[in-house]
Amino acid sequence: MLALRRASNPLRYHIPYSAVARASCAKSDMLWSNLKHEHWGYEINGNTVEFSVLPKTFSHGTSFSTVPSLGIRNFSLQAGAKASDNEVDDGFSDLDSPPETNTTGTLVDKEDDDRFISEQEISRDEPELYSAEVADSSLGLSDSKTQSNGEKDPRRKSLTSPLFKVVMEAPRHSITAALNKWVEEGNSLGRDEISMTLWHLRKRRFYQKALQFMEWLEANKRLNFVERDYGSHLDLVAKVHGLQKAEKYINMIPESFRGEIIYRTFLANSVSTGNVKKSEEVFNKIKDHGLPITTFSCNQLLLLYKRVDRQKIADVLMMMEKENIKPSHFTYRLLIDTKGRTNDITGMEQIVERMKAGGMEPDLATQAMIANHYIFGGLNDKAEATLKEMEGDDIKGNRNACKALLPLYAALGKAEDVGRIWKVCEADPRLDECLAAIEAWGKVGLVEDAEKVFENMLKTWKKLSSKCYNALLKVYANHKLLSKGKDLAKRMPDNGCRIGPLTWDALVKLYVEAGEVAKADSILQKAAQLNQIRPLYSSYMAILNKYAKRGDIHNAEKIFHKLKQTGYTTRMTQYRLLLEAYINAKSPAYGFRERMKADNMLPNKQVAAQLAAVDAFKKTNISELLD
Template sequence: MLVRIVRTALAAGRHFSTETVAKTTTSANASSGGRDTLGRRLLSLVYPKLSAVIAINKWKEEGHTVRKYELNRIVRELRKLKRFKHALEICEWMKIQPDMKLLPGDYAIHLDLIAKIRGVASAEKFFVDLPEKMRGQAACSALLHTYVQNKLSAKAEALMKKMKESGLVKNCLPYNHMLSLYISDGELTKVPEVIQELKNNTSPDVVTFNLWLTACASENDVESAEKVFLELKRAKIVPDWVTFSVLTNLYIKEELLDKAASTMKEMEKRISRRDRVAYSSLISLHTNVGDKDGVKRIWKKAKSTFNRMNDSEYTCMISSLLKLEDFKEAQDLYTEWESVSGTGDSRVPNLILAAYINKNEMDGAEKFYNRIVERGIKPSYTTWELLTWGYLKKKEMDKVLDSFLKALGSVKKWDPDDKMVKEVFEILEEEGNTEGAEQLLFTLKKAGHISTEIYNMLLRTYVKAGKMPLIVAERMASDKVELDEETQRLIKLTSKMCISEVSSNVC
């Protein structure tokens, strides 16, 4: 969480809700006296399938002038709103205009957008195809950022080396990218070396110090973190809310609650409308120290600051209330979310569903699930996974298998949950439920998750039932699964038992 917060400072912009999009557009309209502007038209293209190029060309056809500085401003706004496709379309349109003189920074932004929309390989090709004079510090830093975001350590290090050799490391940004990479990868031993090299060649900024503090926090090193903070103050760099968020997390982890309370107060002084994500971070910190009043106060402050709260903010607050064991208030807040959000994001109701299941209230969980469906919210893999675990606790195996099958059917590629598979098989074995075991094996086979251990769990279920499965060895050979000593032992053991009708039917 801490690395993600700090890394946001290195990214192109931050996320705003749909309401913010509307507000941004309204503000632009107000500043232009409600006039029709190119910015207004482009910012109103909410749906990705709509074309920014068509909107620009239409503007020109109507006799209006298209100015580079205006398009640059619009691209900045679109990047803040994470509307990368339209931002890229504008950059590509600008690139082919003979009367627009693009600067190195324009190409750097273009490269970053290509990486986000089309991937690393396309960004690399764009970089190679650039005129040599445009492959300078800005473009190299953008490519380095792409490598860091995609955790391509070898490529990032190779590019950083070339930048140093070419004299293109003129500020702390490339070093900050490398710090972010090493912290994210857990290579904390490389952090001091990068910091020292940075100091030798340029000056650190607040992001540098925040990353350095994050590295200290990752090692639970309070003493080092406090030394870094003192160095920040000696350098006369103004700490931001992230600085105090990192320190607060560390103090809470080390149970230094008086210090945590102090840094939280400093953090709250520094949050503003521009730092929307800071409100959720502060709510989580108050939750972690069990300060329910603080949680409610910050939530109230956030609601008075912004017209509407977005899904991630409701998710944060509902999670906090559940962690503070205020289930009733969490339910009430979920009802509020239902009334104001039209996203249908199942991650929000999944929080309440999980709470019912953790409380072993499966009747309540089922009723709530029905409510989700009635509201038109499509259940996700997590929804079905939660229900599977809930039914497992109750040993309602028909419902377990049904939910598990639906969970697998809700994803294109399943990331196997071996613990769940093992627990389902253990209960089936305990009951001697060979029909359920065969159904589970068939479901796992369809999901591409079949192994020697899964066949052994199937065979143990037959042993418990006192039945003999047919042609297990042949079935395993067909599935390209090897037999081990345990398989041989179980097959030998079941060969003395009566033939199973289930196995006969399956074969």
Template sequence: MKLTRLVTVIFKNSPCFSHQNGLMGVSSYSSKTTTSSTTTTRIRKPWTWSGSMHDLYRRISPVGDPTASIVPILNQWVAEGRNVHRDQMYVFIREFRYYKRYTHALQLSMWMTDKMYFKLTSRDICLRLDLIAKVHGIEQSESYFNNIPLQLRCLEVYSALFNCYARVKSVEKAEAVLQKMRDLGLARTTLTFNVLLNLYYETGNYEKVDNVMQEMEAKGISFDKYTYTIRFNAYSSASDIEGMDKILASMECDPNVVLDWTAYASVANGYAKAGLTEKALAMLKKSEGLITTSKKRSVAYNFLLTQYAAIGKKDEVLRLWEDYQKKVKVLNQGYISLIPSLLKFDDIEKVEKIFEEWESRNLAYDIRIPNLFIGACCRKGLLAKAEALVNRVMSNGGKPDAFTWYYLATGYLQSNQTPKAVEMLKEAITACKPRWKPNRELIITCLDYLKREGDLEGAGKLIRLLRAKDIVSSDVQERLLNYMKNENSNLDALSVSFDDAVVENE
């Protein structure tokens, strides 16, 4: 797992990254009293409810198209004389944000004040700042903030705008907001400074990291595990081993800091990046020793499997897997972490046994798991085995997706079976979801093959399919069709026709 992903893992439980603190116009503010009751009890997941709000969730949750508004459904609900509960609506918003359905989350937030006349709160504003930035861009979020009444611009609201700027790595604007918070006496929380530290880390401003920590010390703002971990990662990125050792010692000696598995996993990642394998291994052992204190032990096991593999410790991967199976119910994500870890050691036989074990457990069928095995077989030229796996998927009720066919296409191309590669590429494009894009060279090779074979009709169909799936623009489509018709054009001309229009999948 990449270091930036680990930073997200260690920050995930921080309020500045929580669902409630993330987040069209302020004109929706109303001082009218709500007609709906609220509750102070702990809200459960929507699908665990019974009664009317569960029914409402079942109406709006299937609307997966972000261009389709859920507002008519909400209006119809009210027209039927049904109640709306504010706290439960927040849960809906939280769920939509979790699944990256930001447009619908924003529509819910706006509808609550525009149609139901819920009083606008700082929580609503924070949510909207975040959601507007994700749906319409940071400029629109900034414009929204500028229209917020001064009496509503509290710490949480400034923090939400600050987080928006930090997320898009707008250093100068984030610094300006923080300075305003300083001037108002609001910038005194560890979380706020951790966000700034992380911004400087992610943008390579390592020299500013120490200045922030010095300011925190001067103001009596305590460090926490996130503060230390970000500083450690900055030292790691600068290959400052002495600094890494120093910050680790400070972190372990600070009586106010309770370390968990994520902190040591991040430290291990830093040492591994610096080539200090044995130190990385020692930190992974410490991290592993703290798994029992984690509420999400499976997440810890999944991550540490990949980390032991990253430093080349196959025996540790297998040992941890055995421990994992004994102590936690292993679900699909466990296999998704284990199989790539074993593939780092080219252990196809072990992967096959793990795959068969997964099949025997009858978990929810996740096509990503056989795809991992199919992709490995294709890369190694084991096409007969890959084909057998695809047949096995379908016989077991699974449905191949774009990646299944894509892996076969690349495997066939690698083994000089271009006609089969062309057919598999067509299958992959047909099955693909929005924003999926195949390898650029694969497309070029297949189109060049079709032209050399004189199959202009087949090439035209493939090009039109690329356009229909928004993989290439209409302009690129025309250039490709012209290439096919021009007898004198060559492979270089075909490559130029793309002009970086296709982005390879990882």
């Protein structure tokens, strides 16, 4: 990384997809010239080289300041990246997964808005469909085979655990009894068996059962706990009971085992809930205890600030440079995606060059991300060049690229190329390629081809996961084929499919696109009440968006309140859509500024203009008399 220098030209700002407020940035422009990190191209806060990331003092004596707790929930966490040359993977559930991406390789933030709204919050239900490994390496399950292309060996997924079946089949209230019986019958309870059981539980997101299993192991001293085991237990406590109880559990861990793994696990869970204050506090605790500040921990801050305060990204990068913390592949992906989302294509390309100069070549997922940002920015020639680079000289010999290429060629409107790539896969298709093909054929308007892929999947695999049905449901929704969508949804229970938030999301969008927003609203509310599971953020937002366009203030307010009630942190997009409802209804929004202030939300330019518009609807004394 190079030293800072004062930028010779003012920074060029682009409107980000999530409409992040730039008021403070504009103010600083008037006070002094912006500083820019030469190496990364990110603005440094203020007019000194002091950081402003954290509330306390770092080891070099640099001061930090806090930021408002604006957070969001459920980020896609990255933890698979190496924190340093000698740092091993965390291995705690989501923390061991690669960062979630959409089918075009772009990093997906949970609850993201606009074109990046996540549809993958509940995404690891069926093991046969998901390639993301979530091995609990803290319990010795860190020997996942890796192929020469860097991907996990699919054979890893075929391993089963008899103990896992026992835990799964036991009701929650009798898991302890089932485990005691297992031991009494003389069955094996070695570390390998424990690891496999936890791996399967985490993969399916049965966190509560996994926690019960860990509690039983610890209480009955069935495992000689080391720091990684305590870290795994901590991660489950945070997921099931929240940060407060997780913090209490940390105090119960023997002091000799409260190392860097414990605190970075807690940090990642704090970031996942969007709790800025707690995340910064935990980061400082790592420093206060004299523990190493790793790339992993810095990446967590980057992930957090990418969503809540992008200006602070440069501060983290400066800290990494000052402490000689090397960026990982995921660090670069975060920065590339951040630049791409703000349509700063030049900045994105500069990050790619820095990545290559640092000895890291973009992998397929990163290339797909870059191509996706080119497409959204209207740079189709550059996108095509990137796709050709992904293909290589022989696409048949580079089949791993097909899954990403299918939807990207579709996004460019190139049906012929979609067909050409699909031919490579069609004779012996993989599930993920089929899902990508369904999406791609839908994008280019060839619904019958998407249906053909789906029917062939049924013949090949007999029983399909709900994710396969959801893929086709989304195609029907995008083409307003309500009748076909309803028929497909009715087939799901008959085929033993799990109907969960992803299916609800697809059905909601199916009805919303067909203009039946009230029915979509009803489906969502009934599903949530009957199943006691929180629907996806994007499901609520699809309905809120439609109510806003209709000027339906009552129902828009209802959805806005429901988002809060179900635990989703208030976002600027929600306020923007709610204001849109008032504007379209030509009705004043009394006390709106106060509502935003109560949620620690500062209006950005777009919302400020909306607030001015609803102010114009307020009646004056004379208008009330005349009325």
